[in-house]
Amino acid sequence: MRKHIFNAGPCKLSDPLLKNSAEAVLELNGIGQSLIEISHRSKEFQAVMDETVELMKEVLSIPEGYSVLFLGGGASLQFAMIPYNFMKSKALYVNTGTWSTKAIKEAKLFGEVEVVSSEDKNFTYYPKGFNIPDDVDYVHITTNNTIAGTEIFEDLDVKAPLIADMSSDFLSRPVNVAKYDLIYGGAQKNLGPAGVTFVIIKNELLDKVAERPVPTMLKYSTHVDKGSMFNTPPVFNIFAVRETLKWVKSMGGVEAMEKLAKDRADLLYGAIDESKMFTCPVAKEDRSRMNIVFIFEEQYKGKEADFIAFAAERNCVGIKGHRSVGGFRASTYNASTMEDVQALVQAMKDFEAQNA
């Protein structure tokens, strides 16, 4: 039977994605070849790529003047590509946890990094109202923090180019893309299987590249010029992304995704806040809708493995907290359902009734 999947990523995906991707691996559109056997330069795959790009533009209401790319290497490679291409002397990074910290490490190889951080409170809140100097080459933020469980819900007004790692809340709410110069992320949360990275880049940003030699594969201009086909792209993974985008559209778009995300998060945070056994360490206004971090109250600590086993008996899997935070984390990405969350909430209530 299908589990209630709360994995932090890779994570639960939509049923049509699984069904249609599996079918295409056996045979694509009745052409006597598998999706993963055709040339990436065939008309069949070009159609998949074109439709995926068009659906991204439609679903996210991406304005004119932006390019949508699908690349290999993961968001971790973007951590290096961004400063490699755009750091002339100084950039501002907002450090909201593990992933921002990794991005900052790479940026420091290429220039000076100014940092605004929430590390003083172990990343349990999202920094606000900070000053942004006019002379930075760009500002880098991480909109959702899978480990700390925080999220920013507004699109910042920033004069410098704004670059956002949206790996883990992409497509979970409408975004005013015009406020960003580059949005990127690994697909393996809301967008599809691991192995492909999306980049939405304002074409004008390509006029602001730093003057240093950059390897061809690490230049954004390479991939913009070649429509993500400079080299062989991850064909299966892009097909699956298309299936996600079709599904999001059929469900009512990012507005519908936002409502569902709010409903799931409200239900789960509500249960945590009502409980005498569980608590959430994250500042209320900054709580992520995607990664719901919760821990035991002091007197119950040590029983984490018991609750994880208890939940697993109720088919709820993937709730072990990240080792750096401990406790639990339920990741409720777009494909999670209210039924998934209800099952977990019931498990929490039953466990509390038996053990409090």
Place this chain on the structure above:
Amino acid sequence: MRKHIFNAGPCKLSDPLLKNSAEAVLELNGIGQSLIEISHRSKEFQAVMDETVELMKEVLSIPEGYSVLFLGGGASLQFAMIPYNFMKSKALYVNTGTWSTKAIKEAKLFGEVEVVSSEDKNFTYYPKGFNIPDDVDYVHITTNNTIAGTEIFEDLDVKAPLIADMSSDFLSRPVNVAKYDLIYGGAQKNLGPAGVTFVIIKNELLDKVAERPVPTMLKYSTHVDKGSMFNTPPVFNIFAVRETLKWVKSMGGVEAMEKLAKDRADLLYGAIDESKMFTCPVAKEDRSRMNIVFIFEEQYKGKEADFIAFAAERNCVGIKGHRSVGGFRASTYNASTMEDVQALVQAMKDFEAQNA
């Protein structure tokens, strides 16, 4: 009906790979989750990764002291990573076509490149007996050239570290891995679907890194230290690679693959050499077993589209030659069968009978 697939890559894959990968996308091992929904850090995926690495070592008889990696980004990213990590001052590159040329371009960003080339005859032969200076940091070769249709069948004796792009003939013959310091390639020929790159690296090579700051994702040591799990790897793609390796092993290993490759190539080159209509521009001793390039004799030129359509009616697809060479190219990778090649040979004979 299933086509006779001669695509240059992505290309024909084994039936068990297609069947088992499609099943795993629906549900992995009856665990109530898809392969592409589980965490890459789950015991289920760790088992897939471990088995894939072990099968690589077994199938290729990789000696102790080597690490096997599965990375994103494609072989094109390796073109940059190799000099980024290992070019101190000078390297020797053997230029045997389009892909070597691309590798050389990236290497020139990091140091001096000495080149041995077969460009004088439009890459229709493989250079031999060339002098290798003692003072180069490494020697880089491309063992098979998908576009030019040449291949080197021996493992060179080289004093400097030997680095080989084996993207397109990997697993098609036994290789004396001990003679190489780094072997790499995109998976999308003999190994699996596009979206994952294999690297076999001698651990001692990591002691010879150049002294320059390298982004974390571009350091081989990062991926060796983390067992290809520094960041989320392409889960589906690695699973499919495992299926290929299981299939190669079940078929009798790389020795059996070599025999099948020779049989297919002999049949097709034999038909070309017998024909008065078709001819092969490649030097006999250097003809690739993987990518069989052939063209029309002068008086038939211009009829290429007719033959492609004629072959397609007989279910033979993917034989259009690369635009830089023209004519035809039948890629006969490991999963190609004698039946596939027989169908193409028959189409060639019938076309010649009707049109010569």
